[in-house]
Amino acid sequence: MRLTLEFGGGLDLLCNSVKIHHVDVDPKTGEDKLSMRDLLSWIKSNLIKERPEMFVKGDSVRPGVLVLINDCDWELCGSLDAVLEEKDMVVFISTLHGG
């Protein structure tokens, strides 16, 4: 399944400072759907190059990270259980505090 992943607010630093990633992620063997839970675990093993604790906590994202699926807060689409579709755009943003 082709997805576009975007990392912002400093999370890009965890993936070689690359913000936008066009990736191909397949559902786990024996399953026909790809959930956000599966995607997070895929990102953790395939994209995050350093300090994974800056991205994930338990099986979800760490506090302070907003997740958007097609420009919508993932809390409105099922969070970890949200099912992804071909060409979906998933954005991970760390909240900023500077000024």
Place this chain on the structure above:
Amino acid sequence: MDAGIMNGGASSDDILREIERLEGEKMEIENRIHLLQAQLNSKTALDASRKEDETASCPKPPANSFRNGDVSGEGLRADMIYRYSRHLLLPDFGVEGQLKLLKSSVLVVGAGGLGSPVALYLASCGVGCLGIVDDDMVELNNLHRQIIHVEAYVGKSKVKSAAAACRAVNSSIKLVEHQEALQAANALDIVSKYDVVVDATDNLPSRYMISDCCVLLGKPLISGAALGLEGQLTVYHHNGGPCYRCLFPTPPPTAACQRCSDSGVLGVVPGVIGCLQALEAIKVATAVGEPLSGRMLLFDALSSRIRIFKMRGRSSHCVVCGENAVFTQQNFQNFDYGCFTQSPMSDRSSPKLNLVPESARISSKDYKELFDKREPHVLVDVRPAHHFKIAAIPGSVNIPLSILEGKLSTIDLALEEAGQVSGKHASLYVVCRRGNDSQRAVQYLNSNGFPWAKDIIGGLESWAQDVDRTFPIY
């Protein structure tokens, strides 16, 4: 003027500082004269009967009356019509919008990169009462982004500086200077006097504190943030929308909280977000348009992209604004926001770590001594490469902490070379900007084949302070 300058014993630095101080005072006096002249010009019998009180507050005008003589009973005074004519020409804003603005009061928390355009725009567009709260002083390294401040105010109160700039733009509005840090102890008192609050702060605990305070007092909160080349903007606790805690019930780990003083910020980025905050404040204060409530705007300066996404609604479980929330004003005043977020309520203070034993540390002065004695050694600078390019101690070798692990052979080689020249065993020192990363590096080196490696206490900041006063600080 101090005696040193009077009797001619002052250094040129002292004299320059004194000139700056006097220039600042001169500007303030000029601003005051300007203000008085403007008052004189618009003086009428009506104004005389509405002498504004001098207390630091924005009193609510009694129903059906208008404040400060800005507005006559039926509408705008002639000089106001001229000043705000371009607003009045907007069919969606018009006289009604301007009258609402003139009757509104807005508190800007923070007179920094975000607060600069917010305060300037809100003052110039005629917000009736504008409060600015900050306890910080203007520094030279603020001026690239905090455009409300001028050189003459370096070393002086940001609130005084910002208020003077706002007065210079519009002497007809009421400006309230709160020269103090907004904290749980004083926030309820200060915030309660305003209709709308703008969060233009630079740290995490203040963001939670301001949001909680706005929920308790029922004030809409215009929240902006900027760092590096990115910015974020939203309106909290407005039209049934979420508060900051609905979105972030648990604070992020301290390591995830980057600061402008560490990560840098392109000056215009907080400027863009600040302008948008001013816009949202105007919309909320006048009930014109559709405020950015329940939505968040993300700004990426590098790719010139703005993304607006739909946020979750108010959380029924929110401990502050949720259905069964029991968070009282008393709870708020006793709440330790620094402890809750594990970070200080200021961008200025930086944590000082103590990771390695005394024996693995050396002061910058002691290092200078052995440097002068030409003791054979290698100095590894573990800052990122772009920091190293700003300034470095001559002869130091740049190996960023993030790649140290793979560069141990480089250190071995450098030590060997340094030893060969003198025929003695070369020692190994590590330096960074403030003395934290150097300890992390020494910790690693000590247990990976370099048990004698030492860190320079306090890093380059201490070098600049105690050894080489000409060394640039950043």
